[in-house]
Amino acid sequence: DTEVTQTPKHLVMGMTNKKSLKCEQHMGHRAMYWYKQKAKKPPELMFVYSYEKLSINESVPSRFSPECPNSSLLNLHLHALQPEDSALYLCASSQGQLSNQPQHFGDGTRLSIL
Amino acid sequence: GQSLEQPSEVTAVEGAIVQINCTYQTSGFYGLSWYQQHDGGAPTFLSYNGLDGLEETGRFSSFLSRSDSYGYLLLQELQMKDSASYFCAQRNGSSNTGKLIFGQGTTLQVKP
Numbered sequence: 001d002t003e004v005t006q007t008p009k010h011l012v013m014g015m016t017n018k019k020s021l022k023c024e025q026h027m028g029h030r031a032m033y034w035y036k037q038k039a040k041k042p043p044e045l046m047f048v049y050s051y052e053k054l055s056i057n058e059s060v061p062s063r064f065s066p067e068c069p070n071s072s073l074l075n076l077h078l079h080a081l082q083p084e085d086s087a088l089y090l091c092a093s094s095q096g097q098l099s100n101q102p103q104h105f106g107d108g109t110r111l112s113i114l
Numbered sequence: 115g116q117s118l119e120q121p122s123e124v125t126a127v128e129g130a131i132v133q134i135n136c137t138y139q140t141s142g143f144y145g146l147s148w149y150q151q152h153d154g155g156a157p158t159f160l161s162y163n164g165l166d167g168l169e170e171t172g173r174f175s176s177f178l179s180r181s182d183s184y185g186y187l188l189l190q191e192l193q194m195k196d197s198a199s200y201f202c203a204q205r206n207g208s209s210n211t212g213k214l215i216f217g218q219g220t221t222l223q224v225k226p
Contacts, residue, residue, distance in 0.1 A: 004156075040219075041218070041219075042201055042216035042217065042218055042219050043157060043201075043216055044216075045213055045214065045215075048213065056213055090156065090157070092157075099144035099145040099147075099162070099164060099205045100145060100162050100164055102147065102159035102162065103157075103159065103214060104159070105156040105157045105158070106156055107155065107156045108156060
């Protein structure tokens with residue numbers, strides 16, 4: 001078990017559905033991240049939030065919409081996804097954004113698009 | 115942009131020592147991190163080197179040589195549970211923004 005909690009653990013959805021991934025941490029971390037990871041590949045950064053404000057969007061398609069309601073929560077809203085979006089979606093948090101501040105990852109949501 | 119190179123696979127036996135190397139690009143280097151990821155699990159932070167030298171944490175050590183743009187993760191007294199993927203990672207070189215770039219990962223298989 002990790003200190004970053006992601007729900008749901010698994011999600012199967014059709015291309016026309018709307019769903020949301022949720023992430024929660026209670027470590028007082030002020031930076032939160034969304035990553036996408038394909039099998040046998042490294043995590044790829046999607047979004048960074050710093051002090052609840054979006055600081056990095058890695059040119060992610062608009063069918064992915066992040067939201068940070070408060071310092072403990074991070075959501076990823078999904079709409080009209082494509083089969084190639086099937087992947088493991090990881091949330092992470094860190095105390096700040098300095099190099100020596102490690103990122104703590106959740107177990108991820110395994111997403112399958114039909 | 116940054117790229118980090120590490121071997122794709124390493125195999126070793128229980129009780130042995132294994133070294134996983136990582137070379138990185140020097141543009142705006144802010145330090146090298148190592149993460150472990152078991153199949154189906156979350157990446158877990160192992161170690162960080164901001165300065166040259168060796169950092170030791172139990173059976174795991176990490177080394178950095180900035181002059182050689184090179185680091186390695188050393189795993190001693192290997193156990194079966196060490197079978198996992200290991201990623202080296204560095205921060206974005208243009209600024210200290212929190213963007214972490216991962217290497218492609220090294221799959222370590224520990225055999226009895």
